[in-house]
Amino acid sequence: MPPILLVEDDFSYQRLLKKFLEKHGFEVEVAATKSDALRWVRERRFELVLLDYWLPDGNGLELLEELFTKNKHLPVVFLSNYTEVRIAVQAIKLGAKDYITKPVNPEELLQVVKEVCQIKSPEQQSSPTFYPGESQGFQETYALVEVVAPTELTVLLMGESGTGKEFFARKIHALSARQAAPFVAVDCGSLSLELAASELFGHVKGAFTGAITDRQGYLEEAQGGTLFLDEIGNLHPDVQAKMLRAIQERVIQKVGSQASIPLDIRIIAATNEALDIRGERNFRLDLYHRLSEFRIDVPPLRKRKEDILPYATYFIERSNRQFHKQVEGLAPETLALFQNYSWPGNLRELKNLVRRAVLMAKGPFLTPDLFPEGFHV
Incomplete structure (x- = not known):
C-alpha cells in the first residue's frame, strides 16, 4: 500500500490516525514539526501527506508551499477544525487535493485517502462527473459555456475556490471539436519557479x-486538445512572457533547445481572484487580454441557493454508494441551515460536509446534530 506521511503534533491524535491507517494496510511515517516533515520528504518518496495546520515551528500552509517546491505532484490532504474552514480553502487554492475537518472520522479519512492515493499527477486524473445545477446563476453560466465551446476562443473562468471552474472547463472541452483529444489540467499554484518553464514547455537532455x-x-501533451491552466495568476512574470509567445505564435521551445515546435491547442484559464495587472504581482496585461477572449464568471454557492438541495442530494447519493448507506435526504431543519449558511468553501465544502454526515448518520435523514458545531451559525 502507498506510503503516507502524517504531519500532526498532537501525539495522541497522531498515534490514533497512524494505528488506524496501518490497520488498513498503509505504511505511515509521522512528523510533529515542519522540519521533521521536510526531512522525511527529502529522505523518501510518499504517495500522500496528511497535513495539520497547527505545528510548533510554523503552520501547515507554510509547509504546504515548501513541499510543493520539492514535488509539485505530491498529493496533500489538509486537516483543520471546522472553525478554520477558510484556512482549508486557502490550502486548496495552494494545491491541496482535499481537506478533512477535525475531529476526523476514521471511515471518512479512509475513503479520502483511498481516493487521493489513486492520483499520481494532473494528467492522470480521471474526468470528474459534471452535475448540472438548477439556479438561474448556473443556467446563465452554462449558457455561456454552450456558446463558446464550439469556437476556438481562449476562455477565462473567474470564480471563488470550490465553485466548479474545472467542471466548466471540462464541459467546454467536451462540447468542442477537440473533445476526442487530450484535456490536460495544470495547477499553476503548484508549479515551482525553478521548474515551471520545464513543466509547461518541456526540456531537452x-x-x-x-x-x-x-x-x-504540458503544452505539448495537450496537442490537438485543451490545456486548462488553473490559478493562472500564480505564474511568474518570466513564465508569463513565454506563455504569451506560445499563444501568439502558436509555437513552443523546450528549455535548452532553439527548435520551434508547432502548437495546436486551446487554452482555458481560471482564477479565484481578480488578476493584478497593475499591482505588485504584476500580471501581464497583454497576456490577460489573450486569455480573456471570452470571460465567464462562475457565481459562488451563496448566490445560487437553488442549487444547494440538488447538489446536496447528489452528494448524498455518491456517499451512500461509497459508504454502503441508505440516507434518503436532508431533514427540513438541516436544509434551513444550509440555505442560511455563507458557504465560504462553496461546492467543495458542501461535498465534504455531506460526505461526513452520511458516514455518521444512523437514520434516513441528515439532521443538524450530524454537522460540526461551528456550522450552526
Missing part, C-alpha cells in the same frame, strides 16, 4: 542539472 532525458511539457 542536459538543459539543467537533473535533466537526464528529453521531456514533453
Whole structure:
C-alpha cells in the first residue's frame, strides 16, 4: 500500500490516525514539526501527506508551499477544525487535493485517502462527473459555456475556490471539436519557479542539472486538445512572457533547445481572484487580454441557493454508494441551515460536509446534530 506521511503534533491524535491507517494496510511515517516533515520528504518518496495546520515551528500552509517546491505532484490532504474552514480553502487554492475537518472520522479519512492515493499527477486524473445545477446563476453560466465551446476562443473562468471552474472547463472541452483529444489540467499554484518553464514547455537532455532525458511539457501533451491552466495568476512574470509567445505564435521551445515546435491547442484559464495587472504581482496585461477572449464568471454557492438541495442530494447519493448507506435526504431543519449558511468553501465544502454526515448518520435523514458545531451559525 502507498506510503503516507502524517504531519500532526498532537501525539495522541497522531498515534490514533497512524494505528488506524496501518490497520488498513498503509505504511505511515509521522512528523510533529515542519522540519521533521521536510526531512522525511527529502529522505523518501510518499504517495500522500496528511497535513495539520497547527505545528510548533510554523503552520501547515507554510509547509504546504515548501513541499510543493520539492514535488509539485505530491498529493496533500489538509486537516483543520471546522472553525478554520477558510484556512482549508486557502490550502486548496495552494494545491491541496482535499481537506478533512477535525475531529476526523476514521471511515471518512479512509475513503479520502483511498481516493487521493489513486492520483499520481494532473494528467492522470480521471474526468470528474459534471452535475448540472438548477439556479438561474448556473443556467446563465452554462449558457455561456454552450456558446463558446464550439469556437476556438481562449476562455477565462473567474470564480471563488470550490465553485466548479474545472467542471466548466471540462464541459467546454467536451462540447468542442477537440473533445476526442487530450484535456490536460495544470495547477499553476503548484508549479515551482525553478521548474515551471520545464513543466509547461518541456526540456531537452542536459538543459539543467537533473535533466537526464528529453521531456514533453504540458503544452505539448495537450496537442490537438485543451490545456486548462488553473490559478493562472500564480505564474511568474518570466513564465508569463513565454506563455504569451506560445499563444501568439502558436509555437513552443523546450528549455535548452532553439527548435520551434508547432502548437495546436486551446487554452482555458481560471482564477479565484481578480488578476493584478497593475499591482505588485504584476500580471501581464497583454497576456490577460489573450486569455480573456471570452470571460465567464462562475457565481459562488451563496448566490445560487437553488442549487444547494440538488447538489446536496447528489452528494448524498455518491456517499451512500461509497459508504454502503441508505440516507434518503436532508431533514427540513438541516436544509434551513444550509440555505442560511455563507458557504465560504462553496461546492467543495458542501461535498465534504455531506460526505461526513452520511458516514455518521444512523437514520434516513441528515439532521443538524450530524454537522460540526461551528456550522450552526
